[in-house]
Amino acid sequence: MTADVKSKRCIVTGAGSGLGRAMTLGLARAGALVIAADINSSAVEETLAELKGGAGRIVPHRVDLTRVQECENLIASAVREFGGVDVLVNCAGLNMALISRDFLTKLVRFWDVEAEDWQRMFDVNVRAPFMLAKCVAPIMAAQGWGRIINITTSFGTMLREGNTPYGPAKAALEAASAGWAQELEGSGVTCNVLIPGGAADTPMIPPDARIARNKLVPPSAMMSPLIFLASDRSTAVSGIRIVANRWRPDAPDDENMDRAAAPIGWPDLAAASGVPTKGSVAAPGGA
Numbered sequence: 557m558t559a560d561v562k563s564k565r566c567i568v569t570g571a572g573s574g575l576g577r578a579m580t581l582g583l584a585r586a587g588a589l590v591i592a593a594d595i596n597s598s599a600v601e602e603t604l605a606e607l608k609g610g611a612g613r614i615v616p617h618r619v620d621l622t623r624v625q626e627c628e629n630l631i632a633s634a635v636r637e638f639g640g641v642d643v644l645v646n647c648a649g650l651n652m653a654l655i656s657r658d659f660l661t662k663l664v665r666f667w668d669v670e671a672e673d674w675q676r677m678f679d680v681n682v683r684a685p686f687m688l689a690k691c692v693a694p695i696m697a698a699q700g701w702g703r704i705i706n707i708t709t710s711f712g713t714m715l716r717e718g719n720t721p722y723g724p725a726k727a728a729l730e731a732a733s734a735g736w737a738q739e740l741e742g743s744g745v746t747c748n749v750l751i752p753g754g755a756a757d758t759p760m761i762p763p764d765a766r767i768a769r770n771k772l773v774p775p776s777a778m779m780s781p782l783i784f785l786a787s788d789r790s791t792a793v794s795g796i797r798i799v800a801n802r803w804r805p806d807a808p809d810d811e812n813m814d815r816a817a818a819p820i821g822w823p824d825l826a827a828a829s830g831v832p833t834k835g836s837v838a839a840p841g842g843a
């Protein structure tokens with residue numbers, strides 16, 4: 557596993573907590589060079605402090621992903637630090653706790669959501685991944701190698717009541733990822749989605765939630781599919797979503813792909829609509 561991502565130059569957002577922290581540590585322990593980006597600098601320092609041993613390196617980077625300029629600076633500083641970027645993991649996210657502390661027990665109705673909160677959620681969960689991917693894609697394409705990995709969520713979460721604007725924001729990133737993968741075809745750069753496959757055992761699920769913590773997906777479940785996606789093993793894989801808790805670290809990749817992977821989004825529904833997802837918008841029915 558170590559050889560797969562050794563010296564790969566990575567950026568992980570949301571590196572101060574939960575899944576982002578686990579993925580930052582996992583990549584660095586496997587020998588990657590990781591820019592650990594988060595708005596919470598002290599949390600990233602804790603991530604760094606947890607790295608004991610391992611051939612890789614973690615470089616903390618404070619970023620407020622709601623700011624376009626800071627997104628641009630993040631990519632520029634990664635290029636300055638490492639001379640390029642091989643892997644971008646868009647993991648940082650806000651969830652319904654932004655809207656209500658009681659969101660798990662008391663239904664949030666969309667008409668009670670403030671416009672500013674809708675905007676902040678979309679800025680962190682959708683615009684920031686777009687900005688980072690937009691800035692990094694030309695760099696990766698010039699290298700002829702790159703990986704954009706977007707962390708979305710389960711389809712049920714996207715459609716669930718009481719989940720505006722989290723669900724809609726994740727659906728937007730899911731849809732964007734499908735288009736990006738197609739636009740990157742032939743460039744050597746892939747775009748894929750990775751999800752835990754259920755509520756995960758991170759601070760995003762509040763400690764007082766009435767959920768048995770041992771029923772939650774452990775952040776470590778992200779590692780094996782992440783290393784696969786970040787490595788040469790996934791060169792032919794783009795436009796795919798992987799469900800981490802279905803991926804077995806000890807199984808061969810093709811078996812795992814059969815069990816845990818499917819095309820991003822809702823391609824069956826798209827096909828049934830008769831409106832093409834490929835080619836010019838001027839194609840018949842393409843508006």
Ligand SMILES: NC(=O)c1ccc[n+]([C@@H]2O[C@H](COP(=O)([O-])OP(=O)(O)OC[C@H]3O[C@@H](n4cnc5c(N)ncnc54)[C@H](O)[C@@H]3O)[C@@H](O)[C@H]2O)c1
Nearest residue numbers: 570572573574575594595620621647648649755756758760
């Ligand atoms: N935890 C789950 O059950 C679950 C399930 C499915 C998908 N996800 C997704 O996985 C990702 C990680 O979730 P998590 O559970 O690790 O969450 P978390 O709350 O533990 O971590 C999120 C991180 O994002 C950072 N962040 C928030 N706003 C930021 C900003 N403006 N700029 C920079 N960083 C910012 C936070 O500081 C935090 O470190 C999210 O995108 C989330 O939507 C989580």
